[in-house]
Amino acid sequence: MNVPRIVGGTALAALGFLTGALTFYKRETPPGTNPAASGSTVTASAAGPQNAPNQSVVPRTFTPGHGLDWYKKLVSAPPAASGSLSELQILESLAPVMSLTKDEVMELLKDPSLLRALGPPPNSWEGALLMRLSRLDPAAALAYLKKNPDQDGGVMTAVLCQGIHSPGLDECVADLATSGQRGHSLQVLLAEMHATGGDALAFLYKHKDLVWTGSADRFLADLRARDPRKASEASATFFADLKNEERSQKSLIASVRAWAEKEPAAAEAWVHSLTGAARPIAAVSLVDLRMESDLPAAADAMRTLVAEYSAPGTEPGRHVQIELIRGVNSTIQGLITRESVQRASDWCATLPAGFVRQQGCCTIVQHWLEKEPDLQAATAWATALTDQRDRDAVAPLIARRIVASDPPAAVEWAKSVSNPDDRRGLLTDILAAWRKDDPQAATAAESALPAGLLSR
Numbered sequence: 001m002n003v004p005r006i007v008g009g010t011a012l013a014a015l016g017f018l019t020g021a022l023t024f025y026k027r028e029t030p031p032g033t034n035p036a037a038s039g040s041t042v043t044a045s046a047a048g049p050q051n052a053p054n055q056s057v058v059p060r061t062f063t064p065g066h067g068l069d070w071y072k073k074l075v076s077a078p079p080a081a082s083g084s085l086s087e088l089q090i091l092e093s094l095a096p097v098m099s100l101t102k103d104e105v106m107e108l109l110k111d112p113s114l115l116r117a118l119g120p121p122p123n124s125w126e127g128a129l130l131m132r133l134s135r136l137d138p139a140a141a142l143a144y145l146k147k148n149p150d151q152d153g154g155v156m157t158a159v160l161c162q163g164i165h166s167p168g169l170d171e172c173v174a175d176l177a178t179s180g181q182r183g184h185s186l187q188v189l190l191a192e193m194h195a196t197g198g199d200a201l202a203f204l205y206k207h208k209d210l211v212w213t214g215s216a217d218r219f220l221a222d223l224r225a226r227d228p229r230k231a232s233e234a235s236a237t238f239f240a241d242l243k244n245e246e247r248s249q250k251s252l253i254a255s256v257r258a259w260a261e262k263e264p265a266a267a268e269a270w271v272h273s274l275t276g277a278a279r280p281i282a283a284v285s286l287v288d289l290r291m292e293s294d295l296p297a298a299a300d301a302m303r304t305l306v307a308e309y310s311a312p313g314t315e316p317g318r319h320v321q322i323e324l325i326r327g328v329n330s331t332i333q334g335l336i337t338r339e340s341v342q343r344a345s346d347w348c349a350t351l352p353a354g355f356v357r358q359q360g361c362c363t364i365v366q367h368w369l370e371k372e373p374d375l376q377a378a379t380a381w382a383t384a385l386t387d388q389r390d391r392d393a394v395a396p397l398i399a400r401r402i403v404a405s406d407p408p409a410a411v412e413w414a415k416s417v418s419n420p421d422d423r424r425g426l427l428t429d430i431l432a433a434w435r436k437d438d439p440q441a442a443t444a445a446e447s448a449l450p451a452g453l454l455s456r
Helices: 016-022 065-075 088-095 101-111 114-117 122-136 138-147 153-162 169-175 179-197 200-206 213-226 228-241 246-262 262-272 278-291 295-308 319-338 339-350 355-371 375-385 388-402 409-416 420-437 439-447
Strands: 025-027 042-044
Touching: 025 339, 065 375, 088 122, 101 114, 101 122, 101 138, 122 138, 122 153, 138 153, 138 169, 153 169, 153 179, 179 200, 179 213, 200 213, 200 228, 213 388, 228 246, 228 262, 228 278, 246 262, 246 319, 246 409, 262 278, 278 295, 278 319, 295 319, 319 339, 319 439, 339 355, 355 375, 355 388, 375 388, 388 409, 388 420, 409 439
Parallel strands: none
Antiparallel strands: 025 042
């Protein structure tokens, strides 16, 4: 039996039993003809077993339009003693569903008892009917889905894709209940919309609060491969509208980088035109890309960016600060790898004072402690830091690293922290670690601490 294609292509796959059902039947009219108009018949295939009692629930021949009477008769007198159909009978039963008219489908969908009576789960029958309705009247199918959103993912996908050009699509999508199936359905819908000439981006903008899920991620990734400029613009719009949502931030970074790889001048000019948090975040991705070909220029650009967003009165926000720190750490690693640790530490010292530079200092100390390692160089460099906040940032790294080998020195590093709460917490940890190896020495060291250093 040739069933008309349902846009999207995934619905029949999702209803595997439906695909199997169609192998039992053949249409006796040439492809493309209307069986209802021609009065053709559908006959059961000889492929099915013939001998089991109550096995064939479909008449050996029936004409389109006869399906509704057959369906109701089957409901009123289920063939199996249990009142439900076997798997084979279910497969056979779906073929007449595909011959129902719109009015017949609507009559069945209005009566839940007709859906429940046949079992197994009603949504199998409801889904088949809804898929048939989506082919006959996409708007009516969308209206039904809007009121009854708890559908199989394949059915939901088929109805949405079939209704791409229906005026009821937006309203239906807006009212869909949140479900695990919805994300995949919207992903297929966006791809189908783009493939058929629809404005998928406009759809995304309209439903940005609903569809910024894996469906939007996948669509923007595909768009990025085709047109990174459009993907960058769309990602920046979502980033602003969704209040710096992390997923749109990742898309913005990847899209700008992809665009800059093809058209560096155009991408850079666009990034400089951005406002708000999107600008520094996109700018860091450009620095990352430039680092591959011109490390000194990238280092200068990163320093300028940090200075701009560390100036008094600026509040870059968490997302921007995280991205600036990532850019600084990436620059330091690049300088260490291609030049030297000394070059990286010299560059870090040129950054404006503040949290971002503190994290850069930690990256340098961690390199000396873990990568080389060179404890003496780490402690000497940290001791020479002139800004107390930078020393406070690296002190815990050194103290925790040396507590096993030199616990008294670790205590001294902990005591050097200026913030009382941070100092108290670090001293408590260091003394606890020391006490595991030498309880008497740790207790003596704690007793020798200045009064009030461990108390609130």
